[in-house]
Amino acid sequence: MDIFIKNIVDLLKAEIPLSEEEIKGLIEIPPDLKMGDFAFPCFAVAKQLKNNPGKISAELAQKLPISDSITDIKSQGPYLNFYVSKEMIFKTVLDEIFTESDFYGSSDSGAGKTAVIDYSSPNIAKHLAVHHLRSAVIGNAIYNLYKTIGYKCVGINHLGDWGTQFGQLIVAFKRWGPDLKGQDSIKETGLDISKLNELYVRFHKEAKDNPSLEDEARDWFRKLEGGNEEAIETWQYFKDISLSEFERVYEKLGIKFDSYAGESFYNNMLNDTVKRIKDAGLSEVSEEALIVNLEEYDMPPCILRKKDDASLYATRDICAAEYRKREYNFDKMIYVVGSEQRLHFKQLFKVLELMGYEWMSDCIHVDFGLVKFKQGKMSTREGKVVLLEELLVESCKIAEEIIDGKNADLENKAEVANDVGIGAIIFSELSTKRVKDVMFDWNEILNFDGETGPYVQYTHARLCSVLRKCGGTVTNEVDYDVFKEDDELLLVKKLESFPLTIIRSAQNCEPSILSKYLLDLCSTFNRFYQHHRILIDDTELKMARILLVDSIRQVIKNGLSILGLKAPERM
Numbered sequence: 001m002d003i004f005i006k007n008i009v010d011l012l013k014a015e016i017p018l019s020e021e022e023i024k025g026l027i028e029i030p031p032d033l034k035m036g037d038f039a040f041p042c043f044a045v046a047k048q049l050k051n052n053p054g055k056i057s058a059e060l061a062q063k064l065p066i067s068d069s070i071t072d073i074k075s076q077g078p079y080l081n082f083y084v085s086k087e088m089i090f091k092t093v094l095d096e097i098f099t100e101s102d103f104y105g106s107s108d109s110g111a112g113k114t115a116v117i118d119y120s121s122p123n124i125a126k127h128l129a130v131h132h133l134r135s136a137v138i139g140n141a142i143y144n145l146y147k148t149i150g151y152k153c154v155g156i157n158h159l160g161d162w163g164t165q166f167g168q169l170i171v172a173f174k175r176w177g178p179d180l181k182g183q184d185s186i187k188e189t190g191l192d193i194s195k196l197n198e199l200y201v202r203f204h205k206e207a208k209d210n211p212s213l214e215d216e217a218r219d220w221f222r223k224l225e226g227g228n229e230e231a232i233e234t235w236q237y238f239k240d241i242s243l244s245e246f247e248r249v250y251e252k253l254g255i256k257f258d259s260y261a262g263e264s265f266y267n268n269m270l271n272d273t274v275k276r277i278k279d280a281g282l283s284e285v286s287e288e289a290l291i292v293n294l295e296e297y298d299m300p301p302c303i304l305r306k307k308d309d310a311s312l313y314a315t316r317d318i319c320a321a322e323y324r325k326r327e328y329n330f331d332k333m334i335y336v337v338g339s340e341q342r343l344h345f346k347q348l349f350k351v352l353e354l355m356g357y358e359w360m361s362d363c364i365h366v367d368f369g370l371v372k373f374k375q376g377k378m379s380t381r382e383g384k385v386v387l388l389e390e391l392l393v394e395s396c397k398i399a400e401e402i403i404d405g406k407n408a409d410l411e412n413k414a415e416v417a418n419d420v421g422i423g424a425i426i427f428s429e430l431s432t433k434r435v436k437d438v439m440f441d442w443n444e445i446l447n448f449d450g451e452t453g454p455y456v457q458y459t460h461a462r463l464c465s466v467l468r469k470c471g472g473t474v475t476n477e478v479d480y481d482v483f484k485e486d487d488e489l490l491l492v493k494k495l496e497s498f499p500l501t502i503i504r505s506a507q508n509c510e511p512s513i514l515s516k517y518l519l520d521l522c523s524t525f526n527r528f529y530q531h532h533r534i535l536i537d538d539t540e541l542k543m544a545r546i547l548l549v550d551s552i553r554q555v556i557k558n559g560l561s562i563l564g565l566k567a568p569e570r571m
């Protein structure tokens with residue numbers, strides 16, 4: 001964390017009742033150079049200090065001492081504005097980026113803490129849906145953000161691999177599926193997720209005329225929960241088929257998990273969980289099912305066991321939360337799941353609270369809006385409905401066409417097209433506030449001049465190209481006093497706010513803060529580059545500007561990597 005912000009935090013820490021991390025999270029960069037270099041919004045502490053924000057700001061401006069680095073402190077309404085030494089800012093920031101390079105932006109505010117992040121978490125025997133992609137992309141970015149601020153992170157794919165539907169699938173498989181016996185490899189049966197889906201659909205169709213199928217299915221799920229060998233074997237087979245497809249997609253996206261402990265993982269812990277709830281006097285029997293009545297909290301009941309004793313999604317989530325606390329002793333647990341599950345998480349957190357778990361206040365549901373398709377359903381440019389995996393392939397194909405038009409001789413074209421095509425999709429999920437719906441439009445996401453991943457990647461490649469033309473030598477032993485332009489000051493201040501942007505992005509579980517920052521940095525640079533030259537005769541200024549350009553390149557690269565995008569050096 002750079003020296004100015006550290007100074008400001010140190011100054012404020014002594015006067016206001018907030019932690020270092022909280023203060024850092026509140027410091028703002030004023031939109032106008034005249035309003036200082038940093039600002040602290042005093043309304044954030046008005047309640048605690050029982051004073052009005054304007055007065056607090058005026059008093060602090062009086063009281064806080066200035067120094068070599070913080071040269072002035074002024075009160076403006078509820079804001080306290082800090083002015084830093086222009087001479088020092090270039091040296092401090094550019095020097096820091098040069099030295100820390102790939103680590104610039106990291107901090108240790110989360111040192112010693114653990115964050116568990118639950119993301120993507122698709123249901124097996126079904127194709128990955130687009131909300132699982134969005135959850136994967138947002139979750140992966142949050143994982144990287146927390147890692148960057150010093151947390152130990154545990155990424156969990158809470159697979160939907162348990163529940164009565166697997167009883168149904170086993171019945172369908174036994175009746176209408178291929179014969180598993182004698183096959184030594186999954187591939188030989190030719191079964192894939194699409195075929196599993198067909199079996200599932202067929203089950204529901206046939207069960208309409210033949211309700212006894214439902215009883216059979218319940219039986220099979222009971223056998224599964226009881227550990228029956230045949231049931232387990234068949235179910236495992238469904239799971240293997242599904243995972244091989246899921247992993248292909250995650251690999252394309254460059255997304256990893258530390259654990260694939262899905263719903264089934266908790267099967268033999270469920271009894272204990274339910275017993276704890278019972279013993280605490282929280283459960284009751286209603287219509288033969290075991291529930292936690294949440295009427296008092298204006299919520300429908302949380303069902304723990306159906307009348308046939310089968311467990312439910314919620315039962316398994318309660319159990320998983322307890323397990324994760326035991327196993328990882330997290331300081332934060334983040335569920336990246338679409339907004340349509342808001343009620344589920346409200347119920348889950350309430351039950352955990354009623355169970356007396358204080359750590360339930362460390363659990364957050366990070367929700368997000370829908371992805372809508374401009375060209376109709378999830379589709380190719382021509383409108384053909386596709387699966388998610390094909391969507392990724394299509395994006396890379398379009399990227400390759402565009403690159404072909406721009407730079408046909410590019411050496412590793414296929415690889416770059418892949419980075420850009422995947423980057424376009426990832427960035428489109430992250431560039432708007434997550435609760436907003438995203439409109440997926442082929443013409444938009446791959447626009448090299450739009451607010452897109454390819455635009456940021458292209459600016460990065462452009463910076464690399466400028467540096468190559470300069471002969472590639474970058475040094476931090478430059479004369480920092482040669483920077484005289486407002487445009488340069490603007491850029492260096494943007495660079496300085498990178499670590500703060502990461503903290504804020506992490507604290508709000510909002511990767512779009514970082515995406516917006518990168519878009520802004522790119523356009524600030526592109527404007528600068530229109531008006532100022534780098535390769536000039538004045539060697540002192542040239543070397544200083546090369547360092548500035550290299551710092552921008554570095555920050556864009558670091559930012560893209562946190563969001564989960566590659567930063568090709570040529571495009």
Ligand code: ARG
Binds near residue numbers: 123158160
């Ligand atoms: N499998 C669920 C779905 O596809 C999402 C699970 C999210 N994670 C959780 N712990 N409930 O909707």
